[in-house]
Every structure is written in C-alpha cells, then in structure tokens.
Amino acid sequence: MARRDIRAPFIPERDKDKTPILECVDLGIDFGGLTAVDDFNMTIGRTEIAGLIGPNGAGKTTVFNLLTRVYKPSRGKILLEGRDIESMNTIQVNKAGIARTFQNIRLFNELTVLENVLIGLHNEMNYNLLSAVLRMPHFWKDEKIAKNRALELLSLFGMEDLAGQKAGSLPYGAQRRLEIVRALATNPSLLLLDEPAAGMNPSETSELMENIRKVRDTFKIAILLIEHDMNLVMGICEGIVVLNYGKIIAKGTPEEVRNDPVVIEAYLGKKGDVPC
Amino acid sequence: MKKNYKKIPMPVRYAINFVLLLAFLLIVNALIENKVISRSNSIVVVSIGINIILAVSLNLATGYLGQLPLGHAGFMAVGAYSSAILVKNIGATWLTIPLGMVFGGLVAAIFGLIIGIPALRLKGDYLAIITLGFGEIIRVVLLNIDSVLGFKLTYGAASLKNIPKTTNFINTYIVVIITCFVIHTMMKSRHGRAILSIRENEIAAESCGIKTTYYKTLGFVVSAFFAGVAGSLLAGNLGLLNPQSFGFMKSIEILVMVVLGGMGSMAGSVISATVLTALPEVLRAFDTYRMVVYSLLLIIVMIFKPSGLMGKYDFSLSHLLEKLLNFKSSRGKKSEERGS
Ligand SMILES: Nc1ncnc2c1ncn2[C@@H]1O[C@H](COP(=O)(O)OP(=O)(O)OP(=O)(O)O)[C@@H](O)[C@H]1O
Ligand SMILES: [Mg+2]
Numbered sequence: 349m350a351r352r353d354i355r356a357p358f359i360p361e362r363d364k365d366k367t368p369i370l371e372c373v374d375l376g377i378d379f380g381g382l383t384a385v386d387d388f389n390m391t392i393g394r395t396e397i398a399g400l401i402g403p404n405g406a407g408k409t410t411v412f413n414l415l416t417r418v419y420k421p422s423r424g425k426i427l428l429e430g431r432d433i434e435s436m437n438t439i440q441v442n443k444a445g446i447a448r449t450f451q452n453i454r455l456f457n458e459l460t461v462l463e464n465v466l467i468g469l470h471n472e473m474n475y476n477l478l479s480a481v482l483r484m485p486h487f488w489k490d491e492k493i494a495k496n497r498a499l500e501l502l503s504l505f506g507m508e509d510l511a512g513q514k515a516g517s518l519p520y521g522a523q524r525r526l527e528i529v530r531a532l533a534t535n536p537s538l539l540l541l542d543e544p545a546a547g548m549n550p551s552e553t554s555e556l557m558e559n560i561r562k563v564r565d566t567f568k569i570a571i572l573l574i575e576h577d578m579n580l581v582m583g584i585c586e587g588i589v590v591l592n593y594g595k596i597i598a599k600g601t602p603e604e605v606r607n608d609p610v611v612i613e614a615y616l617g618k619k620g621d622v623p624c
Numbered sequence: 625m626k627k628n629y630k631k632i633p634m635p636v637r638y639a640i641n642f643v644l645l646l647a648f649l650l651i652v653n654a655l656i657e658n659k660v661i662s663r664s665n666s667i668v669v670v671s672i673g674i675n676i677i678l679a680v681s682l683n684l685a686t687g688y689l690g691q692l693p694l695g696h697a698g699f700m701a702v703g704a705y706s707s708a709i710l711v712k713n714i715g716a717t718w719l720t721i722p723l724g725m726v727f728g729g730l731v732a733a734i735f736g737l738i739i740g741i742p743a744l745r746l747k748g749d750y751l752a753i754i755t756l757g758f759g760e761i762i763r764v765v766l767l768n769i770d771s772v773l774g775f776k777l778t779y780g781a782a783s784l785k786n787i788p789k790t791t792n793f794i795n796t797y798i799v800v801i802i803t804c805f806v807i808h809t810m811m812k813s814r815h816g817r818a819i820l821s822i823r824e825n826e827i828a829a830e831s832c833g834i835k836t837t838y839y840k841t842l843g844f845v846v847s848a849f850f851a852g853v854a855g856s857l858l859a860g861n862l863g864l865l866n867p868q869s870f871g872f873m874k875s876i877e878i879l880v881m882v883v884l885g886g887m888g889s890m891a892g893s894v895i896s897a898t899v900l901t902a903l904p905e906v907l908r909a910f911d912t913y914r915m916v917v918y919s920l921l922l923i924i925v926m927i928f929k930p931s932g933l934m935g936k937y938d939f940s941l942s943h944l945l946e947k948l949l950n951f952k953s954s955r956g957k958k959s960e961e962r963g964s
Contacts, residue, residue, distance in 0.1 A: 416831060439835055442833035450827075454827060456825060458824055458888075459817075459820060459821075459824060463817055463820075467817050467818065467820075467821045467829070467834065468832050470832060470833060470834055475813075475814070477815050480810060480814070480816075481809045481813075483809060491814075533832075534832055
C-alpha cells in the first residue's frame with residue numbers, strides 16, 4: 349500500500365465539497381529550545397470523527413492548546429471554517445465554535461452537575477445583570493430554557509439523574525462524560541476530546557464510543573480526539589493523524605495507519621500502547 | 625421519593641421570606657422604641673448590620689470569586705467619606721440619605737474598577753498585594769489631606785466631625801436585606817455561576833467561553849460598592865470619621881468574619897459578623913484582647929473545620945419550611961407503606 353502524503357489534506361468523501369471545519373497549515377510551536385510541534389498539517393471535515401494519536405509526549409495535547417489559543421503558535425496558521433483564528437483568544441475561539449475537554453479533568457468540582465452544564469450554556473442565555481437581580485421575566489424564561497437544555501444534554505449520556513450531585517464527587521468515568529456534556533453545551537462545531545476514555549473500564553469505553561458517534565450524528569459536528577485506547581480510535585475514527593516527537597509521521601484511514609511500518613516502529617520503539 | 629419532594633413555588637417563597645423579614649424588623653424596632661433594647665445597645669445592633677454588609681460583600685470577592693482582597697476597609701473609607709461630605713453639605717433629608725449611600729457605594733465601586741482592571745487581568749495573587757497597598761494609601765492620604773481644591777472637606781487627622789447622624793436600625797436593616805438579596809440573586813444567575821466558575825477553574829471557565837476578566841472585575845466592583853455603602857452607614861452611625869479606623873486591621877477583621885463563617889457561605893458571613901460584633905459588647909474585657917481572640921479563633925477553626933463554620937452551605941428560611949413539610953409527609957408515607 350502506498351503511503352499517503354503527510355502534508356496533503358485527508359477528509360471523508362461526504363465532507364469534500366464543504367469548507368473543512370479545521371485546517372492547520374505548517375503549524376509549529378517551540379518552548380525555549382524544545383520544538384514541541386512542527387510542520388503540523390491537518391484538515392478535518394465538517395462531520396468527521398478524526399483521531400490524533402502518538403506516544404507519550406508526542407505533542408498531542410500541545411496541538412489542542414494551540415487550537416484553543418492557550419498557546420500562541422510560533423509558526424503556521426489555523427483556519428476555522430476558513431477563518432484565521434490568529435487574532436482570537438481562548439474565549440473567542442470557544443464562541444467561534446471550538447469546545448474541548450481536558451486530559452487532566454477540569455470540572456467545577458464544588459458545583460453541581462447541572463451547574464457545570466449551565467456554565468457551558470452561559471452564552472446561550474442573554475439576560476443582563478439587572479434582570480437577574482430583579483428576577484425579571486426574561487431571567488426566568490432564559491433560565492428555564494437553559495435548564496431544560498442542560499437536562500436534555502445530560503440525558504444523552506444517561507446522566508440526568510446525577511444533575512443535583514457535586515461534580516467533584518462523581519466517579520471518574522462520569523466526570524469525563526460530564527466534561528463532554530459541558531463542552532457540548534457551548535454549541536461547538538468542532539469538539540476536541542483529550543483522552544476521553546482514560547481511566548474508563550472496557551464497558552464504559554464501548555459505551556463512550558457509541559456516545560461519541562451519537563453526538564456526531566445528532567449535532568452534525570466534527571470531533572477530534574486524542575486517545576491511547578486503540579480499539580476506540582480504530583473503531584470510530586475516519587481519519588487518523590499520528591504524531592511522534594512533534595511531527596506527523598503518518599496520516600490515513602485506521603486501516604492504513606494500523607499497518608504502517610513507520611507507525612509500528614514509533615510505537616514499538618518505546619514501551620507504551622501498541623496499535624491493535 | 626425524589627419526585628414526591630414538594631417544592632414551594634417561587635412567588636410564595638418570596639412572600640414567605642418577605643413576611644418573616646418584615647416581622648423581624650417590626651419586632652426589633654418595637655423593642656428599640658420601647659427602650660427594651662437600650663440606646664447604646666441599639667448602636668451595637670446597627671454596627672452588627674454594618675459588619676454584616678461588610679462581611680457579605682467581602683465574601684463575594686473571596687468566597688465566591690476566589691480572590692484575596694486585603695483592602696476592604698479602604699473601600700469602606702472611601703464610601704464613608706464621600707457620602708458623609710455629600711450629606712453634610714446638602715443636608716440630611718429622606719431623599720439625600722439613600723442618595724448619600726448610593727453615592728458612597730459608587731465612589732467605592734469606581735475605585736474598585738480602577739484597581740480591579742489592571743490587577744485582575746493578571747493570574748495569581750497580585751490583587752492581594754495591590755489592595756493591601758490601596759487600603760494603606762487611602763488611610764495615609766485621608767490622614768494628611770484636610771482640604772480638596774481649597775475646600776476644607778476631610779479634615780485629616782483631626783477627624784471629619786458633625787456628620788448628620790442619619791443611620792438608625794430601620795435603614796441599616798433595609799440596606800442589609802438589599803445587600804443580601806442583590807448578592808444572592810446575582811449568584812443564582814448566569815452571572816453568579818460565571819463568577820463561581822472562575823473560582824473553581826479559571827482555564828475551564830475560559831474554555832466555556834466565560835469572559836473571566838470581565839466577571840472577576842464585576843465581582844470585585846460589586847463587592848467594593850457594598851463596602852462603600854457600609855461606610856456610608858458607618859458615617860451616619862458615628863457622626864464622626866477618623867482615617868485611623870480604616871486601617872489594615874479593620875480589613876483583616878472583616879476577613880476573619882468571612883473565613884470563620886465559611887468562605888462562600890452568605891449565611892456563615894451573617895452569623896459570624898453578628899457573633900464577632902456582639903461578643904466584645906457582651907464581654908467588655910474581651911475588647912482589649914479582641915485581635916488575640918480573633919487569631920485564636922481562626923487557628924482553632926482552621927484546625928478543626930478548615931472550611932469555616934458553615935462550609936459552603938447556605939440556608940434559606942423557605943427551604944427550611946420546605947424541608948419540614950417534606951419531613952412530615954415522608955413520615956406519613958412511611959407509616960402507610962408499613963401498613964400495606
Ligand atoms: N508549557 C510548556 N512548556 C514547556 N514544555 C512544554 C509545555 N507544554 C508541553 N511541553 C512539552 O511538549 C511536549 C509535548 O507535550 P504534550 O503534553 O503535548 O504531549 P502529549 O502528546 O499530550 O503526551 P501524553 O500522551 O503524555 O498526554 C512534551 O515534551 C512537554 O514536556
Ligand atoms: Mg496529552
């Protein structure tokens with residue numbers, strides 16, 4: 349099988365005739381002397397589920413931090429639906445349509461599950477401070493709509509019964525799911541999931557796979573996920589990019605990537621997960 | 625079980641709270657009118673109210689927003705002086721008294737804005753250092769300046785005297801209720817949740833599209849506003865203002881109230897402000913050793929209950945009623961079940 353050009357875009361057939369949701373062009377970032385990501389070229393289709401894999405320390409989370417403007421790139425550019433996000437900050441990028449979860453979970457631990465999701469829905473409501481303090485009809489209306497929406501989103505992941513619990517008291521798997529729900533609440537067109545299955549048992553993981561697919565089908569959005577669980581990655585991703593030492597070493601369908609000698613070597617060269 | 629939980633509808637809940645609060649106002653006022661509560665004790669009741677406003681407003685910035693301002697007394701001073709000067713010069717009427725309070729609050733809020741915008745853009749503990757400096761600067765400036773633009777206004781170390789004594793139990797009580805109501809309703813809204821999300825995890829808040837700098841500034845400015853209002857009340861309670869009473873120790877005193885009550889609990893702030901204000905009056909000897917006792921209390925609480933008296937728990941009168949109602953009905957149900 350011929351190797352795919354790692355600089356050329358690769359998106360599913362059905363998304364071909366629309367502007368890709370995301371294009372990274374020659375993206376790179378240095379931390380002092382360390383080049384964490386370099387020559388990163390990736391294109392994601394409107395409704396694609398894409399995977400970003402690679403050994404520990406390859407630079408995957410750094411890519412997410414570049415996409416959400418937590419870090420400013422040293423080189424290259426990022427286009428969201430064809431629009432350069434250069435001038436945006438993290439908050440504006442979220443409003444423009446990128447939502448994310450974190451590898452080390454970042455929930456609002458002391459607040460309830462419902463409140464966590466309502467914070468995700470913050471910008472969906474638009475009553476001002478005065479109507480809140482005076483409890484005007486606008487306040488009640490927006491709050492009611494938001495609450496129903498939050499419960500609806502929670503029920504996608506079977507979590508509506510946990511609405512009143514403190515987020516910090518949830519078991520690990522539920523916390524990861526809640527982070528996804530909170531991200532979804534911000535109404536993204538691109539959802540970034542950083543190791544969503546980390547710490548989950550096999551049955552939770554397969555349920556998660558179904559849910560990720562369901563999310564894509566329901567909201568018609570693109571999802572980019574970082575994951576070490578190869579069953580999950582190979583099971584749901586349509587396009588996969590493999591990163592090693594900050595550079596893309598392979599790109600293609602799960603089939604292509606799985607059998608790529610360069611990928612196998614990158615993984616076998618160190619102890620860690622092996623594809624398949 | 626959960627489905628059967630009876631909830632009191634919102635309007636009824638507000639009505640219940642209103643009636644209870646009004647009843648309390650009338651009872652205490654009657655006690656003061658009939659001299660059951662002596663004149664000197666009624667001044668203590670007013671200072672309790674003022675300290676409640678200070679603690680509840682500082683709790684917004686520390687407990688809810690998660691910052692550590694150390695200059696709350698500075699905002700109080702700014703509010704006290706500006707409202708005192710205004711009311712003294714235009715005369716105290718039913719209209720100028722609340723106007724003076726709002727004016728004091730607004731001037732404090734403007735100072736809060738000027739300090740908050742640069743300090744809160746930065747992540748970390750800059751706010752603590754900057755507000756600490758601010759509090760001291762305000763005190764030293766007030767101490768050394770006795771006229772502004774040629775007008776003799778603040779009287780420096782000689783104290784600003786002859787301020788109309790406009791503060792009484794009724795208007796203090798009303799301002800306490802308004803303060804608690806505004807901060808409570810604000811916190812139970814999208815704006816309040818945004819403020820809480822910053823305390824919980826600033827990076828996650830940003831990734832949810834929360835304008836963190838805006839909400840940090842909002843929380844801080846509202847906190848400064850009510851400190852200024854409390855200052856206005858203080859001016860009208862004492863009739864005299866001296867810059868030395870707004871020093872660093874006053875800021876710490878308010879902070880101790882918040883920490884003891886439980887950061888992030890309005891009920892905790894109210895209770896601990898009440899107890900810590902009343903205590904020195906009840907135990908006269910206590911007054912000399914007040915700061916020593918405060919420190920000891922703080923150490924003891926930090927050892928045995930680091931989250932403070934109430935933790936983050938907040939109660940409401942109507943919730944309490946709700947619980948009682950449900951307790952009765954669930955007991956009723958249990959015996960039914962046993963019967964069948
Ligand atoms: N803020 C930073 N400052 C300096 N170096 C950094 C910073 N962030 C990341 N790095 C470095 O960049 C490299 C890539 O890190 P990154 O977290 O992106 O890896 P990863 O692929 O997500 O790994 P893992 O699978 O373990 O999560 C690492 O060598 C890391 O030490
Ligand atoms: Mg990572």
